[in-house]
Amino acid sequence: MNNDPATTPVTTSDPRRTLTRTAVLGAVALLGVGLSAVPASAHGSIVDPAARAYGCFERWGSDHLNPDMAQEDPMCWQAWQADPNAMWNWNGLYRDNVGGDHRGAVPDGTLCSGGQTQNGRYNAMDTVGAWETTPVGDDFTLHLHDGARHGADYFQVYVTREGFDPTTQALGWGDLELVEETGSYPTVEDIWIDVSVSGRTGHHIVYTVWQASHMDQSYYFCSDVDFS
Numbered sequence: 001m002n003n004d005p006a007t008t009p010v011t012t013s014d015p016r017r018t019l020t021r022t023a024v025l026g027a028v029a030l031l032g033v034g035l036s037a038v039p040a041s042a043h044g045s046i047v048d049p050a051a052r053a054y055g056c057f058e059r060w061g062s063d064h065l066n067p068d069m070a071q072e073d074p075m076c077w078q079a080w081q082a083d084p085n086a087m088w089n090w091n092g093l094y095r096d097n098v099g100g101d102h103r104g105a106v107p108d109g110t111l112c113s114g115g116q117t118q119n120g121r122y123n124a125m126d127t128v129g130a131w132e133t134t135p136v137g138d139d140f141t142l143h144l145h146d147g148a149r150h151g152a153d154y155f156q157v158y159v160t161r162e163g164f165d166p167t168t169q170a171l172g173w174g175d176l177e178l179v180e181e182t183g184s185y186p187t188v189e190d191i192w193i194d195v196s197v198s199g200r201t202g203h204h205i206v207y208t209v210w211q212a213s214h215m216d217q218s219y220y221f222c223s224d225v226d227f228s
């Protein structure tokens with residue numbers, strides 16, 4: 001697409017395209033420090049339970065230089081230190097032309113960065129540690145927000161097996177159990193996917209593969225959740 005932030009600098013500012021009040025504040029904060037870029041609206045992300053980059057953007061996008069983050073939200077702190085563009089482009093974590101071979105394209109240990117996609121912009125999403133979690137029950141709903149309305153050929157939703165510890169173990173495909181596989185969705189801005197799991201306690205990772213429908217474009221999202 002011609003406004004892909006991976007290939008074209010983003011220079012537009014359109015508050016109607018921002019998702020939340022936090023997003024607006026993030027844009028204002030950016031303008032306040034003299035930058036012209038705002039988060040791209042060209043793609044999408046799982047926003048609830050928040051994927052890692054989106055969660056760090058949502059919580060700290062209006063205050064991302066606050067040193068308190070190092071203590072209060074250390075995984076986001078290391079992510080902002082590593083590359084702020086991962087958060088400004090929270091909706092750009094994708095690979096093109098994977099041909100459905102997600103396991104081949106995304107090696108173990110790099111699942112949360114989409115196999116270190118976009119020249120490593122999202123590598124800090126793979127850092128092992130105590131990421132902030134979203135509380136969920138056994139039945140919960142994933143929310144994809146896609147300002148570009150790509151639609152979907154399918155989603156694959158995985159949850160880490162009970163016993164996996166996201167705070168000490170790198171995520172691999174063998175740690176995941178497929179809990180939902182959907183059909184196609186039309187080109188709408190928001191998609192909700194009902195998920196049911198059982199036998200989970202504490203911190204887990206929900207791993208979502210979104211196969212967009214406008215071209216062979218695959219997105220990979222780690223959402224940290226707490227089943228307790």
Ligand SMILES: [Cu+2]
Nearest residue numbers: 001042043148
């Ligand atoms: Cu896109």
